Amino acid sequence: MALADELVALGGSFLAAGVVARLGARIGLPTIPLFMLAGIIFGPHTPGLALVENPADLKVVAALGLIFLLFYLGLEFSLDDIVQGGGRLLAAGGIYLLLNVGGGLAFGFALGWGGREALVLGGVIGISSSAIVTKLLVDLRRLGDPETRLILGIIVVEDIFLALYLALLQPVLGHADTAGEAVIAVAKAFAFLIVLTAVARWGSRFVGKLVETRDNELLVVMFTGLAVLTAGLAEELGVSDAIGAFMIGLILATTNAAPRIRTLVHPLRDAFAALFFFSFGLSIAPGDLGPVVVPIVIAVVLTVLLNLLAGVIAARLHSYGRQEAINIGLTVLSRGEFALILAALALGAGLDGRLAPFIAGYVFVLAIMGPLLAGRSEALVRVIPASLFPVTKREVPLRAGPE
Secondary structure, X not given: OOHHHHHHHHHHHHHHHHXXXXXXXXXXXXXXXXXXXXXXXXXXXXXXXXXXXXXXHHHHHHHHHHHHHHHHHHHOOOHHHHHHOHHHHHHHHHHHHHHHHHHHHXXXXXXXXXXXXXXXXXXXXXXXXXXXXXXXXXXXXXXXXXXXXXXXXXXXXXXXXXXXXXXXXXXXXXXXXXXXHHHHHHHHHHHHHHHHHHHHHHOHHHXXXXXXXXXXXXXXXXXXXXXXXXXXHHHHOOOOHHHHHHHXXXXXXXXXXXXXXXXXXXXXXXXXXXXXXXXXXXXXXXXXXXXXXXXXXXXXXXXXXXXXXHHHHHHXXXXXXXXXXHHHHHHOOOOOHHHHHHHHXXXXXXXOOOHHHHHHHHHHHHHHHHHHHHOXXXXXXXHOOHHHOOOOOOOOOOOOOOO
């Protein structure tokens, strides 16, 4: 693609995402599904103007959206916050994975599409979207709410689990020759995470000196370089780029420059996140969804029920009430980037042809439902029986967190 064509496609994508989201915002719709809808409308799989013929053309720019979203989330928390609630946060994430991945595997085997397909569906149904969860917490101003640390625990445990799950899938899908290769991949991933955790715990002063400058321009250059480099190294070593970006944000959160970085990263986060979700929509082909509508509906209902159950268990574990429980369950409802990675792996492995359109439709429905339901969680709290919460530590009213 010529440079002029690339610039037109990129600029048109930004503008299309903004216009569609602006129109939808007038009737109270959240921006996330609207950005994706713009990608579908102006993508290669629908009639009319196609701003981008190949979604891969926006791959790097879209990846920056995920990186800045998770980098910002890391800036909002500290390692001490996570360590203090480590056991219960790990338990909440483990329970969530057990219910959702287990339910996804059972659903996959029940469909009868095949054993390898069931393993892919276990990951698709079991893992929420870090990008959408982060954007929701920011948009709904819930970063300061008590249950947000629980939600953070769930997505961090999920992202760490991804390294293991992807490594285990490689030999199953034919991308690794031996089980030994899978073990080595897992070992490298966890070694990288241990190094980042050690830096967050004991090396943040050095990192702070590296980025510290009074010049805002140079500060932007430095933290952007750190975020993108760490995300790239994480991806290279088998950890998701999202967890790499989150960890470097966690490290920088303890530095003197953290307040300025939070302010300066806002426009980068918002602009590139829009392209991330727009690119997401480009990969969805509405015409392929017909034969898999019924499985999609069943999977969506199953996911909602499992998420609400996980939210109830996590809330009870922390002695929270119904409102916190439904906030947890609905905030982590959306599926996204990991599901699309699995769809690409399934296509490359020659699995059942129904799998890719099922994943695309399932992800899109939940990407719309998740933000809509999470934004109305106060009105929906009655779907959880009050009898499940006979005694609560406190009823904490929702409050606005930092933007």
